Amino acid sequence: MDLIALLNEIDGWVWGAPLITLLLGVGVYLTFLLRGFQFTQLYSSLHYALVVRREKGAAGDISHFQALMTALSATVGTGNIAGVATAIAMGGPGAVFWMWMTGLFGMASKYAEALLAVKYRYVDHRGNMVGGPMVYIKVIGANPGWRWLAGAFALFAGFASFGIGDMVQSNSVADALDATFDVPRLTTGVILGVMTGVVILGGVRWIARVASVIVPFMIFFYCAGAMAILAIHLSEIPAAFALILDGAFSGTAATGGFAGAAVSAAIRFGVARGVFSNESGMGSAAIAAAAAQTNSPARQGAVAMTQTFIDTLIVCTMTALVIIVTGVWTDGASGAALTTAAFAFDLGGAGEIIVAVSLALFAYSTLIGWSYYGEKGLESLFGEGVIVPYRIVYCLAAALGATLKLEVVWTLADIANGLMAVPNLIALVALSPVVVAETKAYLALRAQERGATGN
Numbered sequence: 152m153d154l155i156a157l158l159n160e161i162d163g164w165v166w167g168a169p170l171i172t173l174l175l176g177v178g179v180y181l182t183f184l185l186r187g188f189q190f191t192q193l194y195s196s197l198h199y200a201l202v203v204r205r206e207k208g209a210a211g212d213i214s215h216f217q218a219l220m221t222a223l224s225a226t227v228g229t230g231n232i233a234g235v236a237t238a239i240a241m242g243g244p245g246a247v248f249w250m251w252m253t254g255l256f257g258m259a260s261k262y263a264e265a266l267l268a269v270k271y272r273y274v275d276h277r278g279n280m281v282g283g284p285m286v287y288i289k290v291i292g293a294n295p296g297w298r299w300l301a302g303a304f305a306l307f308a309g310f311a312s313f314g315i316g317d318m319v320q321s322n323s324v325a326d327a328l329d330a331t332f333d334v335p336r337l338t339t340g341v342i343l344g345v346m347t348g349v350v351i352l353g354g355v356r357w358i359a360r361v362a363s364v365i366v367p368f369m370i371f372f373y374c375a376g377a378m379a380i381l382a383i384h385l386s387e388i389p390a391a392f393a394l395i396l397d398g399a400f401s402g403t404a405a406t407g408g409f410a411g412a413a414v415s416a417a418i419r420f421g422v423a424r425g426v427f428s429n430e431s432g433m434g435s436a437a438i439a440a441a442a443a444q445t446n447s448p449a450r451q452g453a454v455a456m457t458q459t460f461i462d463t464l465i466v467c468t469m470t471a472l473v474i475i476v477t478g479v480w481t482d483g484a485s486g487a488a489l490t491t492a493a494f495a496f497d498l499g500g501a502g503e504i505i506v507a508v509s510l511a512l513f514a515y516s517t518l519i520g521w522s523y524y525g526e527k528g529l530e531s532l533f534g535e536g537v538i539v540p541y542r543i544v545y546c547l548a549a550a551l552g553a554t555l556k557l558e559v560v561w562t563l564a565d566i567a568n569g570l571m572a573v574p575n576l577i578a579l580v581a582l583s584p585v586v587v588a589e590t591k592a593y594l595a596l597r598a599q600e601r602g603a604t605g606n
Contacts, residue, residue: 154559155556155558155559155562158559158562158563158566159562161566162562162565162566162569165565165566165569165570166419166422166423166565166569170569170572170573171418171419171422173572173573173576174253174257174260174422174426174432174572174576175252175253175256175422177260177432177576177579177580178253178255178256178257178258178259178260178431178432179256180580180583181256181259181260181262181263181579181583181586182256182259184583184586184587185259185262185263185586185587185590188259188262188453188590189255189258189259189262189456189460192453193258193456193457193460195453195597196453196454196456196457197457197460199215199450199453199454200215200216200219200454200457201216201219201457203215205444206444206445206446206447206450208446209444209445209446210274210280210444210445210446211280211442211443211444211445212279212280212355212356212359212442212443212444213355213356213359213442213443213444214359214443214444215443215444215445215450215451215454216363217359217360217362217363217443218359218439218440218442218443218451218454218455219454219455219457219458220359220362220363220366220367221355221358221359221362221439221442221520221523222436222439222440222455222458222520223362223366223370223458223461223462223516223520224358224362224365224366224516224517224519224520225316225430225435225436225439225516225517225520225521225523225524226428226429226430226436226458226459226462226517226520227366227369227370227428227461227462227466227513227516227517228315228316228319228320228428228513228514228516228517229319229320229323229324229487229510229513229514229517230315230319230424230427230428230467231373231428231462231466231467231470231513232323232373232470232487232490232506232509232510232513233323233486233487233490233510234424234427234428234467235247235250235424235428235467235470235471235474235490236470236474236484236485236486236487236488236489236490236493237420237424237485237486237489238250238420238421238423238424238425239471239474239475239480239489240409240480240483240484240485240486240489241412241416241420241485242403242412242416242417242418242419242420242421243398243402243403243409243411243412243416243417244391244394244395244398244403244471244475244480245395245396245397245398245399245400245401245402245403245412245414245417245421246398246399246412246416246417246418246420246421246424247395247399247421247467247468247471247475248395248396248398248399248417248421249399249417249418249420249421249422249425250421250422250424250425250428250463250467250471251425251463251464251468252421252422252425253421253422253425253426253429253431253463254425254429254431254459254460254462254463254464254467255464256431257425257426257429257431257432257459257463258431258456258459258460259456260431260432260576260579261429261430261431261432261436261452261455261456261458261459262452262453262455262456262586263452263579263582263583263586264284264432264434264436264437264440264452264455264575264579265436265437265440265448265451265452265454265455265456266448266449266451266452266586266589266590267287267437267448267578267579267582267585267586268282268283268284268286268287268437268438268440268441268448268451269282269440269441269443269445269447269448269451269452270287270448270585270589271286271287271290272286272441273286279354279355279442280441280442281441281527281531282437282438282440282441282442283434283437283438283441283527283528284301284304284308284434284437284438284574284575284578285301285302285304285305285308285527285528285531286301286441286531287437287578287582288300288301288304288574288575288578289301290582291578291581291582300574300577300578301531301574302532303574304434304528304571304574304575305528305529305531305532306528306529306532307528307567307570307571307574308434308435308438308524308525308527308528308529308571309525309528309529309532309541310567310570310571311433311435311524311525311564311567311568311570311571312521312522312524312525312526312528312545313525313545313548313567314563314564314566314567314568315427315430315517315521315564315567315568316517316518316520316521316522316524316525317518317521317522317545317548317549317552318548318549318551318552318553318555318563318564319552319564320343320513320514320515320517320518320549320552321339321340321343321344321514321518321549321550321552321553322552322553322555323486323487323510323514324339324343324507324510324511324513324514324515324553325337325339325340325552325553325554326486326487326488327487327491327506327507327510327511328507328510328511330488330491330503331491331503331504331506331507332507336553336554337550337553337554339553340549340550340551340552340553340554341549341550343514343515343518343549343550343553344546344547344548344549344550345546346515347515347518347519347522347545347546347549348542348543348546350519351519351522351523351526351542351545351546352542354523355439355442355523358519358520358522358523359442361519362516362519362520365512365515365516366516368512369509369512369513369516370461370466372505372508372509372512373466373469373505373509373513374465374466374469376494376498376502376505376506376509377469377470377472377473377494378469379497379498380473380476380477380493380494380496380497380498380502381469381472381473381476383497384476384477384497387476388472388476391472391475391476394475395471395475398412398417399414399417399421400414401414402414402416402417403417406481407481407482407483408481408482408483408484409480409481409482409483410483423565423568423569425463425467426568426572427564427565427568428462428463428467429458429459429462429463429467430568431459432572432575432576432579433568433571433572433575434571434572434574434575434578435521435524435571436455436458437455437575438523438524438527438528439520439523439524440452440454440455447593447596448589449589449590449592449593450593452589453593470490473490473493473494474489474490474493477492477493477496477497478496479492479493479496480493487506487510490506491503491506491507494506518549522542522545525541525545526538526541526542526545529541
C-alpha cells in the first residue's frame with residue numbers, strides 16, 4: 152500500500168460516522184442546552200466584537216477585537232477558497248449544506264470552548280495569559296485520565312499546526328501563484344516562511360496587531376470580488392440554493408467532468424471541510440480567546456462565536472455560490488484551481504488575480520495565527536524550551552509544504568483535525584453544566600444593564 156492510499160484509509164477511519172456524529176451532535180446538544188444562544192445573541196455579539204471592541208480595565212493580553220481577528224486569521228484561510236472547492240468537487244453542491252450545519256451548530260461549540268478558556272485561564276510567570284482545552288480539560292476531575300486527555304489535545308494541536316495551519320496554507324498559495332504568475336513553488340514557501348518568522352517572534356500581542364490589519368482587509372477584498380460575480384448571476388442564485396439543498400439529501404448525479412456523489416460523500420466532505428475552515432469544536436480558537444482582555448467568560452465566548460458565523464456563513468458561502476452559479480463545478484477541477492476558474496469565468500484575468508492575492512493573504516494570516524496555537528499546545532507539554540525550536544521548524548515547514556502534493560497535505564490536515572477535536576468535544580460535554588451556569592449569569596446581567604439604561 153502506497154503512502155497516499157494509507158493516509159486515505161486512516162482519514163476515512165478518523166472521519167467516519169462516529170466523529171461526524173460527535174461534532175454535529177455536541178453542537179446540537181449545546182444549542183438546545185443554551186436555548187439557541189448563538190442565534191438570539193448573534194447581533195449583540197457582532198456589535199460588541201466589531202464596534203465596542205475592547206473591555207476597559209479587564210485583565211488579558213489582547214482586546215476582544217484582536218482576539219477575534221487572531222482567531223479569524225487562523226480560520227479564514229485556504230479552507231475558505233480551496234477547501235470549499237474540494238468539498239464541492241468530492242461531495243457535490245450538497246456538501247455546502249453540511250458545511251452550513253457545522254457553522255450554525257458549531258457556533259455553540261465555539262462559544263462554549265471560548266467561555267471555558269477564559270474561565271479557567273491563568274497567568275504564567277512571564278505575565279502571559281494561558282488557557283485553552285489543554286487547561287480546562289484538566290479541571291474536570293482528579294482522575295489521571297483527564298490529564299492524559301489534555302495532553303493528547305496539546306500533542307494533536309502541535310501536530311495539527313503543521314498541517315492545517317502551515318503546510319496546507321503554503322501548498323495552496325504556492326499552487327495558485329504558480330498557476331497565475333509562474334512563481335516557483337519553493338520560492339513562495341520560503342517567502343511565506345520568512346514573513347511568518349518576522350511576526351511570530353513577537354508573540355501573541357504582535358500576531359494580534361498584524362491580524363487586526365490584515366484580516367478585515369482580506370475578507371472585504373475577497374467578498375467584494377465574489378459579490379461582483381454574484382451580481383452578474385443574480386437570477387441564478389435561487390437555483391444554486393435549490394441545488395445545494397437537493398444534493399444534501401439526494402446526492403448529486405454525474406454531469407460533465409463531475410463523477411457524481413452520494414449523500415454520504417456530501418456529509419463527509421461537507422462536515423470535514425466545514426470544520427477545517429471554521430474549526431468549531433476543535434478547541435483551537437479557545438487558545439486565542441484565553442488571551443482576551445475580559446472579566447466575563449461568557450462575553451468572550453459570544454465574541455468568539457461570531458468567528459464561525461463570519462468564516463462559514465459568509466466567506467465560505469460566497470465561494471460556494473460563485474463556484475455553483477458559474478457552472479465550473481462540473482468541469483472536474485478541484486481545490487484552488489476550481490475557485491480560480493469560477494472567478495475567472497466572468498472576471499477573466501482579474502478574477503485569477505483576486506483569488507491568488509486572497510489566497511496569499513488568507514494563507515499568511517493563517518500561518519501566523521496557527522503558529523500561536525501549536526506553540527501553546529507544545530509548551531504545555533514540554534515547557535518554554537520548545538518555543539524557539541518550534542518557531543524555527545514551523546517556518547521551515549512552510550517551505551516544505553509548498554512543494555508537496557495537494558492530496559497528501561490535505562489528508563494529513565484532515566487526520567490531525569479529527570484527532571484534535573475528540574478530546575475537546577468530550578470536555579465540552581463534561582463541562583456543559585459550567586457553560587450553562589455562566590450563560591445564565593451573563594444573560595441576567597445583560598437584562599439588568601438593559602433595564603438600567605431603559606433599552
